[in-house]
Amino acid sequence: xxxxxxxxxxxxxxxxxxxxEKGYAATTVDDLCARAGVTxxxxxxxxxxxxxxxxxxxxxxxxxxxxxxxRAPYHDHPDPLDRVLAxxxxxxxxxxxxxxxxxxxxxxMVQETYGQHPEIRDACAMSIFGHADTLVDxxxxxxxxxxVTGNWSAESCCTYAGGAPGRLHLGQGEGxxxxxxxxxxxxxxxxxxxxxxxxxxxxx
Amino acid sequence: xxxxxxxxxxxxxxxxxxxxEKGYAATTVDDLCARAGVTxxxxxxxxxxxxxxxxxxxxxxxxxxxxxxxRAPYHDHPDPLDRVLAxxxxxxxxxxxxxxxxxxxxxxMVQETYGQHPEIRDACAMSIFGHADTLVDxxxxxxxxxxVTGNWSAESCCTYAGGAPGRLHLGQGEGxxxxxxxxxxxxxxxxxxxxxxxxxxxxx
DNA sequence: TGCCGCATACCAACTGGTTGGTATGCTCGT
DNA sequence: ACGAGCATACCAACCAGTTGGTATGCGGCA
Numbered sequence: 001x002x003x004x005x006x007x008x009x010x011x012x013x014x015x016x017x018x019x020x021e022k023g024y025a026a027t028t029v030d031d032l033c034a035r036a037g038v039t040x041x042x043x044x045x046x047x048x049x050x051x052x053x054x055x056x057x058x059x060x061x062x063x064x065x066x067x068x069x070x071r072a073p074y075h076d077h078p079d080p081l082d083r084v085l086a087x088x089x090x091x092x093x094x095x096x097x098x099x100x101x102x103x104x105x106x107x108x109m110v111q112e113t114y115g116q117h118p119e120i121r122d123a124c125a126m127s128i129f130g131h132a133d134t135l136v137d138x139x140x141x142x143x144x145x146x147x148v149t150g151n152w153s154a155e156s157c158c159t160y161a162g163g164a165p166g167r168l169h170l171g172q173g174e175g176x177x178x179x180x181x182x183x184x185x186x187x188x189x190x191x192x193x194x195x196x197x198x199x200x201x202x203x204x
Numbered sequence: 205x206x207x208x209x210x211x212x213x214x215x216x217x218x219x220x221x222x223x224x225e226k227g228y229a230a231t232t233v234d235d236l237c238a239r240a241g242v243t244x245x246x247x248x249x250x251x252x253x254x255x256x257x258x259x260x261x262x263x264x265x266x267x268x269x270x271x272x273x274x275r276a277p278y279h280d281h282p283d284p285l286d287r288v289l290a291x292x293x294x295x296x297x298x299x300x301x302x303x304x305x306x307x308x309x310x311x312x313m314v315q316e317t318y319g320q321h322p323e324i325r326d327a328c329a330m331s332i333f334g335h336a337d338t339l340v341d342x343x344x345x346x347x348x349x350x351x352v353t354g355n356w357s358a359e360s361c362c363t364y365a366g367g368a369p370g371r372l373h374l375g376q377g378e379g380x381x382x383x384x385x386x387x388x389x390x391x392x393x394x395x396x397x398x399x400x401x402x403x404x405x406x407x408x
Numbered sequence: 409t410g411c412c413g414c415a416t417a418c419c420a421a422c423t424g425g426t427t428g429g430t431a432t433g434c435t436c437g438t
Numbered sequence: 439a440c441g442a443g444c445a446t447a448c449c450a451a452c453c454a455g456t457t458g459g460t461a462t463g464c465g466g467c468a
Binding site: 005006007008038039040041042045046 | 416417418419420
């Protein structure tokens with residue numbers, strides 16, 4: 001085990017960018033090498049196949065975004081429900097703010113690979129559900145604080161709240177606001193969930 | 205202009221299946237021909253390129269699902285809000301019912317093609333927003349009926365309600381229930397929206 | 409300290425199978 | 439007999455993966 005291994009890191013970072021832009025299948029190994037500024041030899045030295053890079057990229061995405069969310073300011077609110085709402089706002093800010101690079105790479109990958117590359121799919125699943133899990137304590141706490149006992153689980157709520165909207169790429173340019181609006185619907189939903197303790201289903 | 209042209213239809217139907225399973229980029233022209241039971245000559249006789257088939261497939265998807273939703277029973281409810289809720293239930297039934305073929309093909313395609321094939325992206329966008337538009341009258345009517353005047357638009361609500369969850373493919377087999385649970389969250393959201401006029405929070 | 413052995417990091421050129429696309433010809437209804 | 443629908447045969451470009459090699463650092467031993 002020696003130092004550096006700088007090409008591997010460059011390739012992983014390049015992968016997040018290229019895969020997001022072109023999709024996984026359309027991304028060639030040469031694309032990745034060009035963006036990373038390394039050669040194919042380096043690529044196959046570090047990854048035994050393109051698919052191996054795929055799972056590594058999903059994990060890399062997890063650690064990158066994990067760090068981003070971990071040091072995000074929404075954890076600072078003393079009230080757990082406020083933390084959840086601030087989380088939603090934080091994700092919305094990622095969308096229309098100056099960081100449009102944060103579209104969900106693993107979400108894109110899983111749609112292309114779920115049937116053909118189970119290992120990549122599993123890596124994406126771990127990334128997504130692992131991220132959703134970071135919310136579950138706050139939601140549990142919020143439910144306890146407010147005495148909310150709906151017929152829904154905190155876990156499913158996390159998955160729901162953590163999920164990225166699938167049609168990020170529809171309105172290039174101007175239309176992107178749509179996604180932010182969706183986040184507002186989600187925020188309103190959470191507010192409503194906790195402002196109205198007993199959720200009685202209306203009718204069939 | 206005249207008879208048959210059966211290969212074209214077979215190719216379009218094959219495209220919906222193969223693209224859903226493998227993604228657009230990973231789908232080869234030979235795949236499509238094999239599934240359709242025709243040859244490459246037939247393919248390029250009807251479509252001048254693979255991309256041309258892509259946009260045709262998006263439009264085909266629109267007409268197929270459009271017909272499916274148009275004759276769906278949720279239109280029968282007299283109350284517009286009930287129609288919206290029944291629409292949500294209908295879509296959930298599509299997921300865990302015997303028709304799992306109805307995952308969103310255009311949603312998959314747009315993620316792969318938004319940067320590289322603008323024409324396909326636009327065709328997908330028309331398909332998605334066009335579908336969402338079929339809800340807008342019902343939501344408007346429901347808002348009028350119940351005197352709901354939230355600071356949200358019926359249009360954005362349609363897009364939100366019509367949107368498919370992006371991680372359909374995560375839990376192969378058993379785990380698919382997750383998606384149904386998401387639909388339940390969506391249903392509860394719409395119920396809450398219309399049971400609690402924005403300004404006055406009330407009991408039960 | 410110096411240098412030897414070796415593993416790791418990386419590179420340039422090549423290959424064999426695949427893929428989108430073409431050129432051409434057959435067939436059948438009108 | 440003529441064009442539409444479709445098949446067969448083929449090609450050039452592309453792409454994942456290989457081969458064979460160089461460079462650089464590190465531990466150990468004198």
